[in-house]
Amino acid sequence: MLLHRISDSAVRRLSHYLRFLDELEAGGSRTVSSDDLAAMGGMTSAQVRKDLSHFGSFGKRGLGYSVPVLREQVAAILGLARRWRVCLVGAGKLGAALYHYGGFHARGFDIVAVFDNDPVRIGLRWGSLRVNDVGDLARVVREERVELGIIVTPADAAQEVADALVGAGVEAILNFAPRKLSLPGEITLRDVNLAMELETLTFALTHRGEILTTR
Amino acid sequence: MLLHRISDSAVRRLSHYLRFLDELEAGGSRTVSSDDLAAMGGMTSAQVRKDLSHFGSFGKRGLGYSVPVLREQVAAILGLARRWRVCLVGAGKLGAALYHYGGFHARGFDIVAVFDNDPVRIGLRWGSLRVNDVGDLARVVREERVELGIIVTPADAAQEVADALVGAGVEAILNFAPRKLSLPGEITLRDVNLAMELETLTFALTHRGEILTTR
DNA sequence: TATTGTGAAAGGGTTCACAGCG
DNA sequence: CGCTGTGAACCCTTTCACAATA
DSSP, X not given: OOEEOOOHHHHHHHHHHHHHHHHHHHTTOOEEOHHHXXXXXXSOXXXXXXXXXXXXXXXXXXXXXXXXXXXXXXXXXXXXXXXXXEEEEOOSHHHHHHHHOHHHHHTTXXXXXXXXXXXXXXXOEETTEEEEEGGGHHHHHHHTXXXXXXXXXXXXXXXXXXXXXXXXXXXXEEEOSSSOOOOOTTSEEEEOOHHHHHHHHXXXXXXXXXXXXXX | OOEXXXXXXXXXXXXXXXXXXXXXXXXTXXXXXXXXXXXXXXXXXXXXXXXXXXXXXXXXXXXXXXXXXXXXXXXXXXXXXSOEEEEEEOOSHHHHHHHHOHHHHHTTEEEEEEEESOTTTTXXXXXXXXXXXXXXXXXXXXXTTOOEEEEOSOHHXXXXXXXXXXXXXXXXXXXXXXSOOOOOTTSEEXXXXXXXXXXXXXXXXXXXXXXXXXX
């Protein structure tokens, strides 16, 4: 398929649609219209149709979309037609929270290795895994055929860990450390910064009373 | 001050600038140019200047910006000239991770209350706090003058908790539960969905080989 | 008839390029 | 001379509106 550039926000909306389609299927719905999906997500029906149209024609005019068919198509578009092998670097509280977060497994992400550099944590049993020494990262990542890395270390360690992950063949990184990482262009990177999320809230609250205009 | 509509991405860039300015100040730099800041964040200098220009003129032509002055200005723009009182609803692993995440306190966020509905967790000591019964949420939020709520509950409980927070006077909510919340328009809401972040990675990896074009 | 799929129009964000100024 | 601040140009995303069609 020939793709135009798909905006980041469009990809995130596709994730939303997938969640809505899961709920609809669980609720027994057989079809949805773009209007229904839009209502579930606070968007417009034109937006829903445009987002989907980049990848094909999945609906029937006059009828809408088949819930199970569209669910499967959207999952495939997002790369979720298969499972993904993920590792977690950093076995602190946030690492533990992510490890136990059921949403990853439900969406097709299998955490197959965990690493830390703290002797107190190395060797600990986490479910069916053991916490590995980060010094063994390259070997374990290769043995376990890890594809995605999640960095949950302090900021200081993040670049070093990222380099090790890339060296061991990981293709994409989700970085929770508040540090800008330098990576080769072929590696996909996404940053999540929890303090920054709160800052967008305080920005909004702080400027609430001011006149917002377009000049 | 008269503000235009500031885009979400511009606000996030301001958070980045603040982090860079912290680093520069810690490193002893006295001034920065928009070029320097742009290089630290992988953006363009025009973007940096445009972002700042929405809020005033903070630099000197020919010289750049004073690091401490700009740091303070950007912090003020983001609403971080004061501290904020935050509560956490959900004392599970993710709640614990956020509670212990030093980045919040460093940025001016004080977690002053924690809630859960599980008798096993209620009453547990977390640092200087105790985990409250979520049934006491309205009273405690008022007593503690909580301004921001963070929802870290399972999806099922999120709407109910959000309603309680709003009823008790919270002004903004950061929601980690994968559920679309309905809130009054005057409440600021931000969603963080961890599975969705991974999905943007798998989308990119899945479509990597395909020709991305503009028609 | 109801709803999709999509060109065209509108809107908004980013980049350009240079005037202004220390 | 160097770097900021900014209107104008450009580009990308969203919305509109309607032809196509089950």
